[in-house]
Amino acid sequence: MPFLPSLQELNELNRILLIVHELRDKNNECSIKSVIKYSSSITFGGRYFDHFQTLRLCTQSNFVSVSKNMIKLNELGFQFLKLNPDQFYEITTQQKDFVSKELIFNGLWMSKARDLFLSFNLNYILGTYDLSLFDDFLPKRLNPIINLLKQLNIIVIEDNKIIVVSKYVPYVNNLLSEKKSLSQDDLEKILQENRTIADLTENAVLEYERKRLLNLGKEKEAKLVRRISKLNSNAGYDIESFNGDKPLFDYDRLIEVKSYKGEKIRFFWSSNEKRVAEEKGNNYWIYLVCNFKKKRQIEPIMMQNPAKNLFKIKTLNISAASYLIEQEGDIPLIPIYEKNTKGYKLKI
Numbered sequence: 001m002p003f004l005p006s007l008q009e010l011n012e013l014n015r016i017l018l019i020v021h022e023l024r025d026k027n028n029e030c031s032i033k034s035v036i037k038y039s040s041s042i043t044f045g046g047r048y049f050d051h052f053q054t055l056r057l058c059t060q061s062n063f064v065s066v067s068k069n070m071i072k073l074n075e076l077g078f079q080f081l082k083l084n085p086d087q088f089y090e091i092t093t094q095q096k097d098f099v100s101k102e103l104i105f106n107g108l109w110m111s112k113a114r115d116l117f118l119s120f121n122l123n124y125i126l127g128t129y130d131l132s133l134f135d136d137f138l139p140k141r142l143n144p145i146i147n148l149l150k151q152l153n154i155i156v157i158e159d160n161k162i163i164v165v166s167k168y169v170p171y172v173n174n175l176l177s178e179k180k181s182l183s184q185d186d187l188e189k190i191l192q193e194n195r196t197i198a199d200l201t202e203n204a205v206l207e208y209e210r211k212r213l214l215n216l217g218k219e220k221e222a223k224l225v226r227r228i229s230k231l232n233s234n235a236g237y238d239i240e241s242f243n244g245d246k247p248l249f250d251y252d253r254l255i256e257v258k259s260y261k262g263e264k265i266r267f268f269w270s271s272n273e274k275r276v277a278e279e280k281g282n283n284y285w286i287y288l289v290c291n292f293k294k295k296r297q298i299e300p301i302m303m304q305n306p307a308k309n310l311f312k313i314k315t316l317n318i319s320a321a322s323y324l325i326e327q328e329g330d331i332p333l334i335p336i337y338e339k340n341t342k343g344y345k346l347k348i
Contacts, residue, residue: 014091015039020035036052058077061108080098128163130161201259202227205300209255213244218245225242236272256287260291281307282304286310287301
């Protein structure tokens, strides 16, 4: 079972991943022995840490993959390091948020977090979840997850209550709304399968695009089709390709790959992907791949300019998980006085 790290052990993630990043060869990997040797020469305040345990944490988090005494940075590892541009050994605020979203609410420690939050109560006044340290009994087995959530700033302890920080209330809500509680082993298996399928599907679309262009007689363009998702996860799409003949070889078909199971279309489209789609217009495409099978030739459903066309399809049910509302200019307000109270009404 995956162990729950302390803040110092979370800091060690940076050291190990930075060393792997520095020592990696052209195949993006290096030997475990070289990583251990390099990391053993560095101490924090004269303290040494269990490097093998940190490596195990990196592997369980899917930040790295290990094979035949070689270690390789995975996409999640690259994303984690990007949030530490100054290469500090201490985990940054952005990295804490990343760990919270990727490992607490959607990954390695999801079941442990759910186990804790099932004991929480809704606090309608504060608009959050809380738990009284006096009135509610908490088994000792929950102490490690409580300490980890405190270190990640997901919860705070105030007035003898454990309170979920408002930023993470929607994530707790989604976690508790899951109808089926999975075991940790089942969860890890599903997450790994999803990552593997996504990786294989993107490669399949890459080959599909190359074949499509070759069939059009565009051999040079076919050779230039590339997958960018592993190196630029914030691009808003996965593959850069061409519609056809491009004398200057500037990419004009930017493809976001979505895979799903079953016969009915179902996928998530992030706000960043939607924003990029709006910017790119007709150059942006979504390729939908249903029930991906490794040995079967894919036949993707292709949608051009989804920012414009997706919402026109009446047979698709589109629901927003949340909205971000931010003020950009002056807002007209009308003062309202009622006896000893004063407020404002938003002028429409």
